[in-house]
Amino acid sequence: MxxxxxxxxxxxxxxxxxxxxxxxxxxxxxxxxxxxxxxxxxxxxxxxxxxxxxxxxxxxxxxxxxxxxxxxxxxxxxxxxxxxxxxxxxxYVDGVDLGSVLAALRERNERLPAALALLVAIEICRGLDYAHRLADEQNHPLKLIHRDISPSNILLSCEGEVKLADFGIASVQTDATQDDVIAGKLAYLAPEQARGEPLDRRTDIYAVGLVLYEMLCGQRARPASLPDKELMVRVESGVIEFPADPAMSDDVVALVRKAASPDKAGRYATAREMQNDVQRVYDRLKVEQKEDLPALFVRLFPDRFTERCGAPERTILATQRIARPLAAEATPPASAEPAPAAAATPTPAAALPSPSSRFRWAWVFAVALLAALAATGYWRWALAGATLEVRSTPPGARIWIDGKDAGRVAPAALDVDAETPFSLRLTLLYHEDYETTFSLLRGETRIAEATLARSLQPCRLETTPPGARVFLNDKLLDGATPIDLGEIPLGEKHVLRVEKDKYVPLQTEFILERKEEGVKTLAYALQDLFKRLTVEADPSEAAVFVDGRRLAGPSPFTVDDLLPGRAVRVVVSMEGYSSEMQDVVPEELDGPLRIALKPFAADLSVGAPEGAVVSVNGEAKGASAHLDDAHKDVQLIAVSVPGGKLSLRVKVAQARDAAGRFLPEATMNIDAQPWARFSLDGGPAQTTPASGKTIRAGRHSLRFSLGGQGPDQTLTLTLR
Structure with missing residues (x-):
């Protein structure tokens, strides 16, 4: 370009x-x-x-x-x-990302030297520990997590530096390119990410474990070539397998397994804890480092880095920079709000000399310059003006003189007209403006210091339905919705949690971007914790059972304490009608569940043994018979076999089962000429005559032997 x-x-x-x-x-x-x-x-x-x-x-x-x-x-x-x-x-990092280094090594059938792998992991943990502990100006933890640690987001410089990129904007990338992220980053997701569960700092630690695995083993813990379904199964399980490698010590394997434990509770609690463990393993193994990062760049990418990384005076051994003593590091300071795009450009700390050195050389230069100006007579001319040094707390406030943008942000020194009154205004995002007036004498230098108060927005919370408990930044507020939240600072992340019995707890984060006139109203609709089911039955006097619990009637019947996403069994029954049963998920219904019963009907089929003849109510039917509407009258069934006859007097009616359904039930009196020994559905042997034998809907067998001596024969009865 x-x-x-x-x-x-x-x-x-x-x-x-x-x-x-x-x-x-x-x-x-x-x-x-x-x-x-x-x-x-x-x-x-x-x-x-x-x-x-x-x-x-x-x-x-x-x-x-x-x-x-x-x-x-x-x-x-x-x-x-x-x-x-x-x-x-x-x-701008003058170097290459870790993913490109690992890919180049794989093409050569090589691995990253173990010393470099451990040292890179130490540096990653060092940066993560700082970010995870970062707090705002009120010393409230920001609870930052990266969410997207992978080799492509780890940058390695020609100076031997290790830097983590895209911190804080991983969720933006996920929202913007969901398909690309899933395709390219699935190999590094923690199980809780794949399952959509809450994340914390241990999610980042899991990803560092997978990156360390890849550096040490020369391959991904989850190969990208796997089919999507198999890859997702591996991600959700969280389990990784190590290749057989006698060169890899048990200490190294143990720390990777702990970092990448499928269960968050089994991982390192903090990045600092993992950093210390990796350092101890490095020190205990006394790993020999034969090559540092700049030398590795030159060997893998000679066309790109020989000139930039090859000069001895630019090469810094990774062990000299990375493996420094693990003294306790201070908690990160509360950071000020950054100014938007128009603010003065900050300079990386690595590019500046130490403060004492910087100020010392500034004074030397100033003295030399003043001497030169005095010699030329310029000093007398300069006395015609004055200097205003503007300082703001927090720093970065934009400076306006007489209503015009001065093009500077505090702290800054401005040349102003002497003995001429002028106005000074300071503006800073999310803060109240500061304004005052000055008049300076010729040659005077005055310091203007201003503390800009954070802008506050009065807020009120309303919920549908009202009466909910409210937690703001984990503090329970007095009263219930609708409720005043007080004055909320702009530009800060706030956590709002709303709870009400029988409703799903609501938790959300919000940041107020600008101040509005009056009171700003936040409104949320709460979702029912339990789902409601309404059943309309016909006839309306029918009994309705939901998972065996009878509902109060008559129709429509309502139950409002069902768990979401769960199927329930609905039975509608009434004597004289055939019962109906349906399994439904309440929230999948567009309206009431409507069930109309049909008048009760029952059929009876009889199958005789070979050579037998079945008669029904005196009419011969052959080897089998089917009785429609068997429930309307008493049925007289005779089964003639060589040597005698088996007689059944059958009455079909209705009986309610444990689920509340009315089902067909037949009561039988059994007789035979001559007498017979029989067994119903494999039960104990009995003799005729016998009365009050019952069968319910289904297929049944009646095994009998005339006179107790003939061959056993089987009669089948099917009741529907």
Whole structure:
């Protein structure tokens, strides 16, 4: 790309990456006075900003990412929108991502040296530990998690540095390119991510375990070549298998297994704990490091890095920089809000000298300059003006003089007209404006210090239905909805939890972006914890049972304490009608469940043994008989066989079962000429005559022997 391509205040030098969200460029930040700085600019696809809520979500996440200031995390300098294109400007890392290094090693059938693998893991954990512990200005933990740690998001520089990229905007990428993320990142998801469960810092630790596995084993724990279903099964199980490798010590395997435990409770509780464990393994094994990162770059990518990484004075051994003593690190300071795109450009800490050195050289330069000016007579001319040093708490406030943008942010020193009154106004996102007036004498230097109060928005919460308990940032408020939430600070993440009996608890996070006139009302509709089912039965006097529990009637029948997503069994019955039974999931119904019963009817089929003749009510039917409407009268059934006859007097009626259904039931009196020994459905042997024998709906067998001596014969009875 030509160096004349401008994007806002950035000159795009070359495209260095592209993906589902957009493109990443090496760019140069241009400012007045010849100021230039090399940065990386991620330019998002214009279509993304048109998605509902995407731009707000992007700005919120980028604002959080800009708080991070650590050597092992890629710094975010700026973010905003040029025309219709969202962008984020980041620290430019002169190097390559870990994924490219591992791919190049696989092509050579090599692995990353164990020393480098352990040291890279130490640096990743160091950056994660800082981010996980970061707090806001009130020292409230921000509870940041990366969500998307993979080799492609771990950058390695020519100076031997290890930096974690895309911290804080992983959720933006997931929303923007869900299909790409699932296809490319599934191999590094923790089981709880795949199952849609709540995430915490241990989710990141699981991903670090998988990255360490890949560095040590030379292959992914979950090969991308697996079919999607099999890959998803492996992701949800969380279990990884180590290849047989005698060169890999038990200590190394144990720490990877702990980091990538399927159960969150079995993992390292913090990144610091894992960092210390990796360091102890490294020290105990006394791993020999034969190659550092710059040397590895030159060997794997000679065309790209021989000139940039090959010079001895630029090469820093990874062991010298990475494996420093594990002294306790201070808790990250509460970070100030970053200014949006128009704010003064911050400079990475690694590019600046120490404060004492910087100020010492500034004074030396100032003294020399003043001496030169005095010699030329310029000093007398300069006394015609004055200097105003503007400082703000928090820093970064934009400076306005007499209502005009001065193009500077505090802290800054401004030349102003002497003995002429002027107004000073300071503005900062999410803060109240500060305004005052000054009049300075000739040659005077005055310090203007201002503390900008955080903007507050009065808020009120309403719920449908009302009467819910409210927790704001884990604190239970007095009273119930509708309720005043008080004055909510702008630009901060707040957690709101609403609870009411018999309703699903609601928890949401919100950030107020701008102050509105009056009281801002937040409104939420609560979902029923239990589902309701209404049954309309015909006849209306029928009995209705839900999972064996009889409902009070008459129709319509209602039950309102059913668990969501669960099927229930509904039985409608009434004497004189055939019962109906259905299994339903209440929330899948569009309205009431309507069930109409039909008048009771029963059929009886009789099958005789070979050579027998069946008669029904004196009429011969042959070897078998079928009786429609068998319930209307007493049925006289005779089965003639060689040597005698078996007689059945059958009365069919209704009987209710345990589920509440009315089913056909037949009562039989059994006789024979001569007498017979019989067994009903394999029961004990009995002799005729016998009365009151019952059978219910289904197929039954009556085994009999005339006179107790003839061969056993079987009669089948099927009642429907």
């Amino acid at each position: 030509a160096t004349t391509d401008l994007f806002g205040q950035y000159r795009l030098i070359e495209r260095i990456a592209e993906g589902g969200m957009g493109e990443v460029f090496k760019a140069k930040l241009l400012r007045e006075g010849g100021f230039e700085k090399i940065v990386a600019v991620k330019r998002l696809l214009p279509a993304l900003s048109t998605r509902p809520g995407f731009e707000t979500h992007f700005r919120n996440e980028a604002r959080l990412a800009a708080r991070l200031n650590h050597n092992n995390i890629v710094h975010v300098f700026d973010f905003g929108k040029v025309s219709e294109t969202l962008f984020i400007a980041m620290e």
